[in-house]
Amino acid sequence: MTPAAYTATEGGALLVVAIVLPVIGMLAIFALGLRRAERIAYLVLPVGLLVALAIAADVARSGAAVTYVLGGWQPPLGIALRADGLSVTLMVLTAVVLCAVGLVARGSFSTPPDKAEARSPMVFWTLILGLWCALNTVFLSQDLFNLFVALELLTFSAVPLVCLDGRRETLQAALRYLLFALIGSVLYLMGAALLYGAYGTLDLAGLRLLARNDLATSVALGLMIAGLMAKAALFPLHLWLPPAHAGAPAAASAVLSALVVKAPFFIILRLWFDVAPQPANAMAAQMLAWLGIASILFCSVMALRQARLKLMIAYSTVAQLGYLFLMFPLVMASDAPTAWESVGWTGGVLQLVSHALAKASMFLAAGLIAEALGHDRIENLDGAMSVVPISVAAFGLAGLSLMGLPPSGGFVAKLMLLTAATETANWWIAAAILLGGILAASYVFRVLNRAMAAPASDFACKASIPLYRELTVLGLAICAVVLGFVPLQPFAFLGIGRVGLP
């Protein structure tokens, strides 16, 4: 059986632009001088957003995936890029979050003309562009080895962001993050080697046609998913995430929590629904869901116990990532004709998108609060409301999404997951979703309670925050809220281009 041939579609060259544009920006920073890093990034960010929107419009208009075959070489020798509904959704999400982060980071990572070039501004902007290139490659690539390279690029861009300020704890957190990520990539690569040995191709469409339900395939997919679990911080492999995401500067934490951990999960989705022989292994699906439940419950309790705001948000990230893994048994048990027409799959994807928006907003708000107060101890947050009211409001709105209260994207996502869980009689999953919501409410209200308290008499504001930075953060939180008005049903757009097995 020969693997399906790809036919390049008309707007396919835009996919290459989406990947190459951030790289051009990175090179321009090195070529034109590190001093101009911030300005170059501000040039690249809006253009990248426009490219992502153009691809999304193309997909929406044609109702089919946009494809590009690199150099005209067909897989298995060549590599194809393909943007389906899910990919472009995540690409637009990435561009929006990165633009918002870029606006909020304005000023914190610039080099004033009268000062010598410093390392951290240059590193921050180049790495943000590097991350963007890696994320777009993950979303577009159709080749398992190309995905490996993209994951590594993602790791090498993300790890130095963790230790930008060079403090000892952040260096340790970065090293731990790197080691976990490296174990993950080697396991992934091992799985890829086994798949290549068995089928002679690493192209996703080719594997979908060829995949047999045998031991080699199961072991290979198991290794790959285990490796990706370490990168996506699923319990009990989450140990690296809280110190790493809490230690990074707020702008970097926002990107790491909102986008970087979603990339390995996206590849798990691809492997599970596009490559694995169907029907998938029910025991593996149950195991992933149980680990997700453990993530939700354990890390929500840990979040409740944290004294520092950023550590609390980082633990909440692990808890919210747990919800994503609930979808596997829910989709398997559903009676929808295809996976992406099931409520569970849509709920999971919506959870991914709304968490990205809410968590980016929350980390940025926490960063502004810490900047204004000079610390981020939850116990001493009183007075935050009087100094940075918009940031506290953004924190609260983003919190709605994490708790799953209406109106918010998190509410719709969790309601869909809950509906799918009750429909398929997965009562444990339903209980975990409800309990996770209560725990999330406790840790969000704990912070809001302190932040709204009257300030102490000797209260002093450390720095004034420009209004546009606060408004950007609020804008992200409002995006997460607006997602709450989508209809409660599977979206046709997310299913565009998802050919494959029923």
Add this chain to the structure above:
Amino acid sequence: MIGSTTLYGLCATGLVAIGLYGLVLHPSPLRKVIAFNLLGSGTFILFGVAAQRGAAAGLLADPVPQAMVITGIVVAFAATAVAVALLLRLVESGGSTLEPSAPDPQDDRPS
């Protein structure tokens, strides 16, 4: 006699086992980095085995996995460089690289 493919496969398994053991159980970060390299070598040999079996087109040997291994080696080299650079910074900052130090409760900076 076992064939060379099986022999290489067993070598790969051995390297992966040693590497995984070191990566999970050694407390010292430098040893973990070395163990990661062993683990990587095992995986690259696995690609070599796939190449020798000529899985793609029934050829005598398949050149594609070798291209992948070269890319993989470059990536592993870069990973090692980043890890060693982080370790050096950690050593420069003083103290042992083994145990994470407890956060200073008086530290006022946002963590």
